[in-house]
Amino acid sequence: MKYLFVLVFATFAYGDDCIKVKAAFDIGSGTTKMKVGRVNTCLQKIEKILLEANEPVAYKEKLQNHPKNLLGEDIQQDGLNALLKLKKMAQAYSPVSYQAVATSAFRTADNGEVVAKKLAIDSGIDIDVISQKEEALLGFAAAVSKSNKEVSQVLVWDIGGGSMQMTSYNKLGKFDIYEGKIASASFKKLIIKNVQKHDPKEVKTPNPISKLDYQTSKNAAKAYAQSTVPKTIKEKIQSGAQVLGIGGVHYYSVRGQTKVESKYDHSTLESTISSKLAKHDADIGGDYASTDVSNLILVKSYMEALNIKEVEAFRINLADGVLLSGKSLIK
Incomplete structure (x- = not known):
């Protein structure tokens, strides 16, 4: 999946069909973060964060200590457990989608893409391993919306x-x-x-x-x-x-x-x-x-x-x- 970044400055009328409840996950190198939000998809605006939760998962540390530069089965299981725990919490809000991005540890591990696909299948969450540029621009989009x-x-x-x-x-x-x-x-x-x-x-x-x-x-x-x-x-x-x-x-x-x-x-x-x-x-x-x-x-x-x-x-x-x-x- 490839992504298109757009800064939206215009304002226009919208209906209820623009408002969606979504669950999003940031699978970082040390922590998996989740937010459930009510989003105006027409204006690309988060109207309200309904739930926020984090789980520590030491992907990068485990990767650095693996002799073959792999995400081993133990950390894969820790990661899956974290995703399933967070997803269960999100389900109370009936989100229309569960989407995640995975970052540095998955980019650098020799089996990063394979592990991400396995986690996606086992968790039922759409997971993409993104580039560092994509990571930077995603963060920028979110931050400028608050400034x-x-x-x-x-x-x-x-x-x-x-x-x-x-x-x-x-x-x-x-x-x-x-x-x-x-x-x-x-x-x-x-x-x-x-x-x-x-x-x-x-x-x-x-x-x-x-x-x-x-x-x-x-x-x-x-x-x-x-x-x-x-x-x-x-x-x-x-x-x-x-x-x-x-x-x-x-x-x-x-x-x-x-x-x-x-x-x-x-x-x-x-x-x-x-x-x-x-x-x-x-x-x-x-x-x-x-x-x-x-x-x-x-x-x-x-x-x-x-x-x-x-x-x-x-x-x-x-x-x-x-x-x-x-x-x-x-x-």
Whole structure:
């Protein structure tokens, strides 16, 4: 299935046949997210989110530790269990469709497409493995629908378990996209392997992270950002574009740890990181303790490298984009 991305600015009359209840799933590299929404399909507008739920599924971590770069039977079963649990919750709202997109872990696994097809058959959910460009544009579509800024004055920053995207729309009618390869799971692995000199197959968490670990990993991430983020994205940031953070890393991990309503800056991140150093997973708590502190460091590193002064976190993931777009996403 291929997708066509459209920004809709026009308004027109519509009837009740435009209103549909749909279920959408974002099968990320570390979490499977679901949203059930009442959608105006004529205006491509989400009128109301009726249900939102998430289930942790460590696709990327399992993939990174598999000797043949495969999604093994154990993680496949975990993934199916998560989808079936979420779908059962959605059925109370009688959605007309169940659609999902699968991202980085499925793109990079040698059996990613095969596993996605098997999960689709076993769950009864329409699943597409999408490219990183499609992932970026889906997130952008969902985020700009929530922003009060001009579409050309927004930069959407999405960090997942396996990939990172920065997306902007220029006045020439084209998208500028950064397709980053470092994200939550891969940055955690970088700290464990390259900074702390442990074997990620044996050591599953970088915590406790020392001050030296923090500085070393931050310097590595800053250097990577400075060398890989394209000039057009850097210029968009320097022009004063509003930086919208979407996905679980920004909204749940960073916003949750900093305890802000929606916006965080350098000083907020620095003080939060300082309070988390030298703590074990049990002290940090939660299902994502092993990546929470490294997520803070990753975001802080990129903000410093690209001179991002402030990020506003939105409760948005790719499921919002799937609700908006249905079977017509991006080309």
